[in-house]
Amino acid sequence: MSSEEAVELTVVARRAGVRIALVRRYLEFGLFEARPGPAAAPRYDPDSAARVAQAERLRRDLGLNYAGAVLACELLDRIRDLRAGR
């Protein structure tokens, strides 16, 4: 998790270069989560933008659906962790 300041969903969308509806969609699929805090004003890890963009590239380029793209991201994370011995 990044130590940078948490951001709003609109910022995640802008940094990922996509519409906010798409970001909400990935949020529903559990690609990333809100940081702990007041539910009325949810904030997200700034790394979420890169994560959304990665899932979306995989979805578009490899013909995955949303669930498949999220799964691919999670598996890629897992592989990276295993390689790093975590």
Next chain:
Amino acid sequence: MALAYTDYYAVLGVPRDADQDAIRRAYRKLARRHHPDVNSDSDAEERFKELGEAYEVLSDPEKRERYDRLGANWRQQEQETPDANFEEFFARQGFGGAADSADFGDDLFERLFGGRGGAGASGWSTGPLRGFDREAQLELSLEDALEGGRRRLTLDGRDIDVNFPAGVRDGQLIRIAGRGGPGRDGGPPGDLYLRISLRPHPHFRRRGEHDLDVDLPVTPSQAALGATVPVRTPGGSAQVRVPAGSSSGRRLRLRGRGLPRSGGSGDLHAVVKIVVPKHLSDRERELYEQLAAESPPVEASA
């Protein structure tokens, strides 16, 4: 633009008489394997781009026919039609440079991935999208890592000036915003992550995460009688007190003189190394002989 001739059949690993199904299957399999988000090899981006080019030509019967017939020169006739310009094509798909137009890309993308009967309407959309994050290694000497500074890196033919802060650690990631893969359709570029890799040092040896070892050469008499001797530290030098009766291998800790870490620094360990003079003067030899007569021999178990 002039591109070297590329054997698109070899790129996709299919025979020259492969049918469209075989070409599509080969492309999809290789695209999964070499996608820059999946494959961390440094040439994955280039390879993926090449796959896209190969598939774009071989999946289109007209282009394929021209390519088969004209070989290296097949593209010359195409220069006048817009969709033959690959640089433009890949800029639009996000593998090249800036992009500006919209529907042209959609159309090509549809063809590139054979939209009909593929993964369904939701699968192949386009639109602005941030580029992928790139990772590269930045090798530094210990001194550079301690002092911080500036480096010029060349990545994919582009020069990038990078400032790194003082006290970077081995394995640390430094984010350089906007220096990753180009965005697609006007999306923002990804970030570049530099992984710091410390080069082995001629004097200091890493010991765990933040501690360093350094040899501390002393004479036999300094080791026997004790002495205060200079020791090399990462930032310069320091004085260290060698207690009387120190054998080789004894570790003397200099607290906080190792590598930086959050909230302080690791320790430097000066490792005593008794250095015996190679040549003795007559007087020295005489004294050593007297000493030898006085001292009991070292026991094997000691």
